[in-house]
Amino acid sequence: xxxxxxxxxxxxxxxxxxxxxxxxxxxxxxxxxxxxxxxxxxxxxxxxxxxxxxxxxxxxxxxxxxxxxxxxxxxxxxxxxxxxxxxxxxxxxxxxxxxxxxxxxxxxxxxxxxxxxxxxxxxxxxxxxxxxxxxxxxxxxxxxxxxxxxxxxxxxxxxxxxxxxxxxxxxxxxxxxxxxxxxxxxxxxxxxxxxxxxxxxxxxxxxxxxxxxxxxxxxxxxxxxxxxxxxxxxxxxxxxxxxxxxxxxxxx
Amino acid sequence: xxxxxxxxxxxxxxxxxxxxxxxxxxxxxxxxxxxxxxxxxxxxxxxxxxxxxxxxxxxxxxxxxxxxxxxxxxxxxxxxxxxxxxxxxxxxxxxxxxxxxxxxxxxxxxxxxxxxxxxxxxxxxxxxxxxxxxxxxxxxxxxxxxxxxxxxxxxxxxxxxxxxxxxxxxxxxxxxxxxxxxxxxxxxxxxxxxxxxxxxxxxxxxxxxxxxxxxxxxxxxxxxxxxxxxxxxxxxxxxxxxxxxxxxxxxxxxxxxxxxxxxxxxxxxxxxxxxxxxxxxxxxxxxxxxxxxxxxxxxxxxxxxxxxxxxxxxxxxxxxxxxxxxxxxxxxxxxxxxxxxxxxxxxxxxxxxxxxxxxxxxxxxxxxxxxxxxxxxxxxxxxxxxxxxxxxxxxxxxxxxxxxxxxxxxxxxxxxxxxxxxxxxxxxxxxxxxxxxxxxxxxxxxxxxxxxxxxxxxxxxxxxxxxxxxxxxxxxxx
Numbered sequence: 077x078x079x080x081x082x083x084x085x086x087x088x089x090x091x092x093x094x095x096x097x098x099x100x101x102x103x104x105x106x107x108x109x110x111x112x113x114x115x116x117x118x119x120x121x122x123x124x125x126x127x128x129x130x131x132x133x134x135x136x137x138x139x140x141x142x143x144x145x146x147x148x149x150x151x152x153x154x155x156x157x158x159x160x161x162x163x164x165x166x167x168x169x170x171x172x173x174x175x176x177x178x179x180x181x182x183x184x185x186x187x188x189x190x191x192x193x194x195x196x197x198x199x200x201x202x203x204x205x206x207x208x209x210x211x212x213x214x215x216x217x218x219x220x221x222x223x224x225x226x227x228x229x230x231x232x233x234x235x236x237x238x239x240x241x242x243x244x245x246x247x248x249x250x251x252x253x254x255x256x257x258x259x260x261x262x263x264x265x266x267x268x269x270x271x272x273x274x275x276x277x278x279x280x281x282x283x284x285x286x287x288x289x290x291x292x293x294x295x296x297x298x299x300x301x302x303x304x305x306x307x308x309x310x311x312x313x314x315x316x317x318x319x320x321x322x323x324x325x326x327x328x
Numbered sequence: 329x330x331x332x333x334x335x336x337x338x339x340x341x342x343x344x345x346x347x348x349x350x351x352x353x354x355x356x357x358x359x360x361x362x363x364x365x366x367x368x369x370x371x372x373x374x375x376x377x378x379x380x381x382x383x384x385x386x387x388x389x390x391x392x393x394x395x396x397x398x399x400x401x402x403x404x405x406x407x408x409x410x411x412x413x414x415x416x417x418x419x420x421x422x423x424x425x426x427x428x429x430x431x432x433x434x435x436x437x438x439x440x441x442x443x444x445x446x447x448x449x450x451x452x453x454x455x456x457x458x459x460x461x462x463x464x465x466x467x468x469x470x471x472x473x474x475x476x477x478x479x480x481x482x483x484x485x486x487x488x489x490x491x492x493x494x495x496x497x498x499x500x501x502x503x504x505x506x507x508x509x510x511x512x513x514x515x516x517x518x519x520x521x522x523x524x525x526x527x528x529x530x531x532x533x534x535x536x537x538x539x540x541x542x543x544x545x546x547x548x549x550x551x552x553x554x555x556x557x558x559x560x561x562x563x564x565x566x567x568x569x570x571x572x573x574x575x576x577x578x579x580x581x582x583x584x585x586x587x588x589x590x591x592x593x594x595x596x597x598x599x600x601x602x603x604x605x606x607x608x609x610x611x612x613x614x615x616x617x618x619x620x621x622x623x624x625x626x627x628x629x630x631x632x633x634x635x636x637x638x639x640x641x642x643x644x645x646x647x648x649x650x651x652x653x654x655x656x657x658x659x660x661x662x663x664x665x666x667x668x669x670x671x672x673x674x675x676x677x678x679x680x681x682x683x684x685x686x687x688x689x690x691x692x693x694x695x696x697x698x699x700x701x702x703x704x705x706x707x708x709x710x711x712x713x714x715x716x717x718x719x720x721x722x723x724x725x726x727x728x729x730x731x732x733x734x735x736x737x738x739x740x741x742x743x744x745x746x747x748x749x750x751x752x753x754x755x756x757x758x759x760x761x762x763x764x765x766x767x768x769x770x771x772x773x774x775x776x777x778x779x780x781x782x783x784x785x786x787x788x789x790x791x792x793x794x795x796x797x798x799x800x801x802x803x804x805x806x
Contacts, residue, residue: 174775175779219776
């Protein structure tokens with residue numbers, strides 16, 4: 077049973093004018109079997125939280141802790157975090173020209189599982205995961221994310237989620253830029269992944285993905301920290317009343 | 329059997345450690361022939377080479393004239409730094425085996441061992457090649473060609489045997505594409521050439537599986553000057569593949585080949601090189617093809633090794649609708665300068681040329697693309713496309729582009745694109761967030777970058793290229 081604990085996390089982004097503090101004391105615990113939604117207005121630092129946990133070099137952790145099953149991930153390199161069981165589905169997946177999806181997926185699975193998957197079962201596994209997400213076979217030969225539409229990129233992030241089967245999955249704005257059908261397919265993919273064995277941290281601006289993926293906990297993020305937590309009903313409140321009262325409550 | 333310890337004595341411990349895991353072909357065999365070979369260049373040396381080979385008088389005259397040209401021509405100063413070449417210290421001819429072997433088992437044990445390690449007999453057994461030539465030092469020591477090709481009239485010999493066995497054909501074409509005085513190094517090659525491949529493909533014959541040659545320098549300060557001549561008669565096709573390796577020594581060796589190709593009407597020749605010389609070899613090669621009407625010449629050129637490479641495969645588009653193509657990959661690590669490119673000369677109407685160049689520099693290495701497109705007034709309706717992309721893996725490496733264009737008619741279509749990119753933090757982060765180490769992520773980006781050319785290589789060379797990229801990328805970060 078896995079647990080991700082974020083304790084009083086402060087982080088800055090490296091800019092040309094020096095570091096700028098974005099995260100200002102985030103506390104959150106995600107246990108296996110739970111889905112947490114973090115909601116907040118643009119610029120509140122939600123995505124920074126995702127990148128900081130995954131270890132993007134642009135962000136510097138100034139204080140606080142991130143523990144996966146009691147072990148600090150902040151001392152780990154980005155790839156060590158991935159191999160320890162963290163996964164980040166990115167808002168803007170990066171293009172890697174000349175590297176086929178097939179090659180990329182197999183390299184990633186080999187790295188995360190610690191050994192190369194048996195070719196026979198692997199091909200079946202990938203095909204079935206692709207068909208679950210309505211991804212056609214030809215994508216296996218295409219370069220990673222190159223020339224993909226927004227929706228195609230997001231499906232491929234969820235495909236990786238399915239194949240890498242992390243302990244804790246962080247989904248950063250996975251719903252942005254999706255049409256109704258793509259949103260359904262992607263949400264179903266996330267729901268298939270959810271199990272008592274793993275936890276999900278869903279970062280979103282809009283409530284519409286929560287109509288497909290029902291969270292156990294909803295947190296409102298503003299000015300770099302969680303300002304309110306509740307159950308699914310908190311999302312309904314946000315849908316009706318917006319973020320305004322939370323933004324006002326916290327001085328920037 | 330193996331004499332690796334001998335090499336290690338020649339290097340300090342640090343140097344040996346630095347080479348480990350970097351260059352896999354760096355062992356040396358015991359060097360009986362090389363140690364007795366004489367250094368330096370003179371008319372006597374040239375005459376000796378010709379006499380040892382029992383050559384006709386015209387070839388001796390050709391060599392001596394070329395020597396004169398070599399001595400008169402200045403060193404080229406427009407490209408890489410060549411000041412480290414000591415012509416007086418080079419051994420110009422090393423005969424390592426008394427006669428050419430027809431089976432691997434007939435080779436002297438140490439030479440056989442070298443080619444076993446390089447995996448050449450396996451390629452032949454697995455029928456990945458139609459014919460194999462293996463050149464060790466100055467001469468071709470092993471040669472074979474499939475019988476069915478021989479029956480169709482395909483000639484695949486070492487160049488010395490070509491001169492002996494097909495004197496008329498040889499004399500008609502030898503030096504017809506690259507005159508001795510073309511440049512200092514073509515003159516040098518013309519004076520002291522030895523070995524190389526001589527290929528003739530009769531009209532209409534398609535050689536479906538590549539002919540392959542493997543070049544190996546073993547002696548320190550050795551100069552290898554092979555000379556290759558390929559004649560593809562009308563409507564024929566052949567793919568020739570060459571690979572090159574050498575031991576790691578403290579002081580430098582020189583490889584200076586001349587490759588001439590005649591592509592007759594509607595014929596097609598593809599010439600693939602994977603040059604992986606050790607980092608103490610100056611690699612200064614002149615390669616040029618003449619393409620007649622409707623003919624296609626393709627150079628696939630991979631430069632991974634060597635200290636300095638200067639090589640610009642050229643196509644003279646002589647006949648209407650002739651096509652020339654150069655696909656090149658260059659990889660420069662620490663202490664390496666790859667000055668590579670292409671030269672296309674449009675001499676007839678409706679000819680077309682394509683140059684695609686990809687280079688990767690890391691560890692302070694330097695890559696240069698140097699290309700020339702020349703379109704003569706007659707060559708109306710011609711098309712040319714040049715695309716060169718450079719990838720810098722770190723901030724201490726360097727890449728330059730020197731594109732020269734000389735167009736003498738208005739009726740042409742010409743495209744040129746050049747990019748220089750760096751491996752981005754976001755790419756590395758993305759791949760690492762999927763569990764790949766930083767080195768693996770970097771190697772994956774680099775492999776992807778060269779993929780459009782790697783896929784044109786024969787399978788075993790593409791795999792080799794990938795492996796080399798991984799080796800090169802180990803410890804390349806941080």
